[in-house]
Amino acid sequence: MQKASYSVTRLQRHGYVFILPTLIFFSLFLIYPMLSAFRLSFFQWDLLTPQKFVGVRNFAAMAHDPQTINSYLRTLHFSVISVVAINLMAFVFALLFGSRLIRHKNLLQSLVFLPVILSIVAVGVVWEFMYQSTGIISIVTRAIFGASPAWLTSTVAAPYAIIITFVWKSVGYYMVIYIAGLLDVPVSLYEASRMDGAGFWAQLYYVTIPSIKNTIALAVISCVIFTFGQFSIQYVITKGGPSRSTEILSLLLFRQAFEFSKFGYSAAISVLFFVTLLVFSIFQLRLFKSGTVGG
Amino acid sequence: MVKRLVFCFVGFLVLVAFSWGAAPKKVIVHYHWTETIYDPIDLNAVKIFEKKHPDVEVKLLLLPDGDRANIIRTVLAANGQIDSFALTNGESAEFLSAGQAVPIDPKGFGKSSVDDVVKMWTPGAIQTCGGYWDGKYYGIPFELSDYVGWINVAFMKEAGLNPKTDIPKTWADFVTVAKKLVKVDNGVTVRNGFMCNSKEGIFNFLVISAMMEQLGLDWGTEKGMIASMSQTDALVRGLKTYTDFVTTDKIWDPALANNDREGFGTGKSGIFLTGGTWYWGVLDTYSVKRKDVQPFPYPRFPDGKDIGGMGYGNCLYVSRLAKDPALTFEWLDTMTSQPNEFIKQGLHQPRVWLSNGKQALDPTLARKYIPYYDQVFKGELAKPSVWLSSTKGNQVTSAVWDAISRVIYQNTGVEDSVTQLQSDVKGIYQ
Numbered sequence: 001m002q003k004a005s006y007s008v009t010r011l012q013r014h015g016y017v018f019i020l021p022t023l024i025f026f027s028l029f030l031i032y033p034m035l036s037a038f039r040l041s042f043f044q045w046d047l048l049t050p051q052k053f054v055g056v057r058n059f060a061a062m063a064h065d066p067q068t069i070n071s072y073l074r075t076l077h078f079s080v081i082s083v084v085a086i087n088l089m090a091f092v093f094a095l096l097f098g099s100r101l102i103r104h105k106n107l108l109q110s111l112v113f114l115p116v117i118l119s120i121v122a123v124g125v126v127w128e129f130m131y132q133s134t135g136i137i138s139i140v141t142r143a144i145f146g147a148s149p150a151w152l153t154s155t156v157a158a159p160y161a162i163i164i165t166f167v168w169k170s171v172g173y174y175m176v177i178y179i180a181g182l183l184d185v186p187v188s189l190y191e192a193s194r195m196d197g198a199g200f201w202a203q204l205y206y207v208t209i210p211s212i213k214n215t216i217a218l219a220v221i222s223c224v225i226f227t228f229g230q231f232s233i234q235y236v237i238t239k240g241g242p243s244r245s246t247e248i249l250s251l252l253l254f255r256q257a258f259e260f261s262k263f264g265y266s267a268a269i270s271v272l273f274f275v276t277l278l279v280f281s282i283f284q285l286r287l288f289k290s291g292t293v294g295g
Numbered sequence: 296m297v298k299r300l301v302f303c304f305v306g307f308l309v310l311v312a313f314s315w316g317a318a319p320k321k322v323i324v325h326y327h328w329t330e331t332i333y334d335p336i337d338l339n340a341v342k343i344f345e346k347k348h349p350d351v352e353v354k355l356l357l358l359p360d361g362d363r364a365n366i367i368r369t370v371l372a373a374n375g376q377i378d379s380f381a382l383t384n385g386e387s388a389e390f391l392s393a394g395q396a397v398p399i400d401p402k403g404f405g406k407s408s409v410d411d412v413v414k415m416w417t418p419g420a421i422q423t424c425g426g427y428w429d430g431k432y433y434g435i436p437f438e439l440s441d442y443v444g445w446i447n448v449a450f451m452k453e454a455g456l457n458p459k460t461d462i463p464k465t466w467a468d469f470v471t472v473a474k475k476l477v478k479v480d481n482g483v484t485v486r487n488g489f490m491c492n493s494k495e496g497i498f499n500f501l502v503i504s505a506m507m508e509q510l511g512l513d514w515g516t517e518k519g520m521i522a523s524m525s526q527t528d529a530l531v532r533g534l535k536t537y538t539d540f541v542t543t544d545k546i547w548d549p550a551l552a553n554n555d556r557e558g559f560g561t562g563k564s565g566i567f568l569t570g571g572t573w574y575w576g577v578l579d580t581y582s583v584k585r586k587d588v589q590p591f592p593y594p595r596f597p598d599g600k601d602i603g604g605m606g607y608g609n610c611l612y613v614s615r616l617a618k619d620p621a622l623t624f625e626w627l628d629t630m631t632s633q634p635n636e637f638i639k640q641g642l643h644q645p646r647v648w649l650s651n652g653k654q655a656l657d658p659t660l661a662r663k664y665i666p667y668y669d670q671v672f673k674g675e676l677a678k679p680s681v682w683l684s685s686t687k688g689n690q691v692t693s694a695v696w697d698a699i700s701r702v703i704y705q706n707t708g709v710e711d712s713v714t715q716l717q718s719d720v721k722g723i724y725q
Contacts, residue, residue: 047372048393133483133550142483150550153493155704239494242549242704243697258365259689261389 034274040267047263058268068269070244071252074159078248079227082163082170086223087216089171094178095204109179113172120169124236127165128152131237155245158238162246166233170226174219181215182208217288224284225277249273320352321619323626325611326367326380329357332576332640336633344629353626371395371614378617379627381437381609384425385497385692388684391428396612398431403624404650415655420645424608425684434610435627438637439645440571441679442501442604443671444469444594449587450476450486450565462591466506466536469566469594473546476565488546490564494553496696498569499537501605503695505680507533509599515681520691521724524717534716535709538702549703559583568593568604572665572672573641590671606679608645639664643672687723694719 041058045051062068093112097105115123130137131151141148149157189207198206209216231250234240240247240255247255249269257266327337334357341353358366364386370377371390382390390396404412409432413421416436421427426434448458454475463469473488492498504514510529513519523530540547552558555567556574560581570577570590578585593604611630613623634644634656641664646655661668683691698716701707 046389046393047368048389048395128553132552133548134485138483152553153550153704241494241700243700245704255693259693260687261368261689 037267037270040264041271043264043267045263046261048261051264054264058265059271061265062268062272067244067247067252068249068272071247071249072272074244074246075228075248075250078159078163078166078230078246079224082166082227083220083223085163085167086170086174086227087219089167090174090219091178093171093175094182095208097175097179098182109175112175115169116172118169120232121236123165123169124233127161128237131161152238153242155243158242158245162233162237165237166227166230169233170223174223177215177219178212181212181219184215185211213288217284221281221284224280228273228277320350321348321622322352322354322376323378323619323623324354324356324376325626325630326356326358326363326370326377328360328363328381328609330360333637333642336636336640337630339636340630340633343632344626347629348622351622351626371616374616376616377614378619378623379611379613381611382425382434383609384423384607384682384684385688387425387434387610387612388428388688389686390612391433392686395615396433397615397617397620398433399435400613400621400624402621403626404628406650415646415648415650417645417647420608421610423606423679423681424610424645425682426610426612428684434612435624435631436645437609437611437631438642439606439608439676440573440643441606441672441676442505442569442571442593443675444566444568444591444604445559445570445574446472446566446589446591447476447559447562447564447583447587448589450562458589462589463594464592465597466594467597470540470544470546473540473566474544477546484548484551486562487548487551487558487564489540489566489568490547490549490552490555490558491568492553492555493549496699497692498555499699500692500695501607501682502568503533503537503699504683505593505602505604506536506596508680509596509602511600514683516683517685517687517724520683520685520720524720527713527717530713530716531709534698534702534713538699538709541703542706557581571607572643572668575666576641585666590667592671592675601678602680603675603678604680605682606676607682635660641665643676690723691720694723 040051042053042055043051044054044058093109096102097109102108129135132138133148133150137151138148151157151161185208189211190203193203193207229250230248231254234246234248234251235254238246240251249272253266253269253273256262256269337355337357341355344353345351364382367377367380367382367390369375399409399412401407401409401412404415406412413432417439420436420439421432421434424434424436424439426432426436444463446458446462451458451461451472456472456475461472463472469489476486476488477484478486491502507514507523507529510533512523512526512529512533514523541549552561552563555564555569556577558564559567559570560578560583562583575585578588593602595601611627613620613627617623628650631644631646632649632655634646637644638656638660643661643665644656649655661673665672685691694716697719698712701712701715702709
């Protein structure tokens with residue numbers, strides 16, 4: 001008996017040794033910066049003068065700052081629409097490429113996935129040119145509809161211009177996740193449902209979606225986290241304009257820190273970020289765990 | 296074999312003794328910005344200084360301009376290795392007010408007083424370049440430029456205008472000329488009469504700042520900026536003049552392009568207002584040719600002050616962390632001793648005398664390498680508008696850009712936008 005427990009403890013110690021490098025890496029580059037940011041959110045600091053403790057003043061200022069409120073709402077708007085569009089499109093593509101009706105599947109899948117591997121900065125620069133009044137998107141829109149919105153200089157159109165670019169860039173990645181999830185669904189379930197007289201939509205609702213519940217949870221949660229923290233597309237294409245209509249939280253956080261040198265306030269915004277995503281993730285996990293999806 | 300071994304061993308001992316005995320070099324670490332055409336000149340300054348001081352090694356860190364100030368800020372916060380650094384006049388106030396630089400030490404220039412050092416540069420240059428704060432001189436000017444207007448004379452001729460007589464002198468003329476340069480194709484503007492950068496607020500701030508100073512507002516100092524917020528009529532007039540370019544005069548469609556320097560260089564705009572002498576070199580990278588371009592003095596208000604485009608520059612500073620401030624100032628002296636090399640690349644350095652008493656910038660070189668230097672740049676450099684020197688300059692710039700954006704992108708009334716601006720600036724300086 002003593003011998004068995006001795007070898008289990010030794011095994012555990014060896015296990016810790018193996019995960020030590022990763023633990024050190026995450027502690028240095030994730031945990032420590034995160035805790036530092038939490039701490040900094042209670043201070044006022046511009047890096048040039050000593051840190052000044054201000055308590056919750058940064059958080060109080062955030063609650064009354066129209067720019068922060070605007071950015072938060074813009075982020076929610078951007079995230080909700082993007083996440084729904086990306087996941088719907090990715091799921092549809094996955095279903096399409098899983099069916100026997102589509103030919104040249106590999107080529108089409110590659111084309112859908114290609115934007116994912118492109119540099120996001122290069123994507124932003126090219127799409128910015130395409131959105132200009134003499135750019136290809138404006139030309140095509142005018143040709144089809146007779147007029148084109150001022151994609152990047154209209155406070156109404158600019159957020160959607162960003163969303164379109166971001167969805168185009170991201171959908172391929174989530175398509176792969178959904179394809180993997182669909183491949184895991186046992187064929188016998190479809191055969192059984194077919195024998196019970198289920199058509200396509202019934203199979204989709206009663207077989208496919210419940211079977212890939214975990215895949216949907218993974219895709220949606222990771223999509224929300226990634227989308228909420230998005231920065232590059234807005235920074236490259238509009239820099240938060242026109243008139244702050246595309247200034248999402250990460251961009252505001254960046255400006256507060258690196259343009260206005262308000263590192264404490266910027267840290268407070270990052271805490272708001274963290275809390276929002278934490279609440280969302282907990283809610284999402286509970287929702288998918290409860291088995292309410294698919295009946 | 297034994298002889299060879301002994302020989303090698305003795306040689307090794309000699310090497311160890313030599314390197315052990317050699318004194319470590321003093322190191323000066325300087326943070327600067329990188330620009331392809333200027334970098335070789337800066338590196339040459341390192342060679343000159345190291346030749347004069349064989350016991351000194353200069354580490355010249357050439358950084359992307361957009362990141363430079365924040366990198367310097369971070370190194371200073373970490374008490375890292377930083378002996379000297381470069382800042383623009385829009386950046387310096389924050390650093391100087393926080394005591395991050397040391398006042399000029401005349402010993403570094405072989406002079407006995409700060410005044411003697413100041414006299415080596417054109418009068419007022421240190422102030423304009425942001426190197427003067429709270430009664431003391433800190434910065435050594437590295438660049439002094441000013442914005443002038445740039446117009447495409449080929450487009451003027453195409454529109455039936457005469458480049459010799461129709462260059463705009465007032466803002467009203469400016470609009471009249473710009474309207475004729477606009478080109479519309481099937482309802483879409485394919486060439487702006489004028490454009491400014493529609494993404495970066497700073498350029499719009501610098502143009503409108505010149506207008507405001509022409510209207511008598513002091514936008515060059517913190518006190519002046521705060522006081523100007525009570526002069527609503529002038530604020531409304533300045534903001535309206537600028538935003539009318541988009542909303543009423545229709546000489547600027549922001550949807551066509553966002554970068555004014557690129558837009559002008561590629562023929563998407565007939566006029567722009569954010570270029571200095573250095574723009575000649577930039578223009579050479581675009582399709583519009585030098586022969587089709589002419590700089591001109593900033594337009595004026597007929598009843599306004601005779602003030603030109605924004606004067607801006609860079610200064611070099613010795614850090615509070617410098618190991619040997621006097622030696623570091625001597626390094627900065629060397630760094631700023633090649634104005635004739637820089638002028639060939641279009642960069643104007645306002646140095647009149649070198650430390651050895653010789654003439655610094657040769658005016659004939661300026662005339663040779665900078666087209667229109669005598670006719671436009673020299674005169675405008677003497678009466679530039681002043682870039683706001685404030686620890687909260689970036690926040691004010693952002694508030695002014697918000698005021699402009701509200702009008703041109705959200706159709707807010709000018710008066711309402713000015714009211715919001717007044718409230719924003721008050722909040723910034725509270």
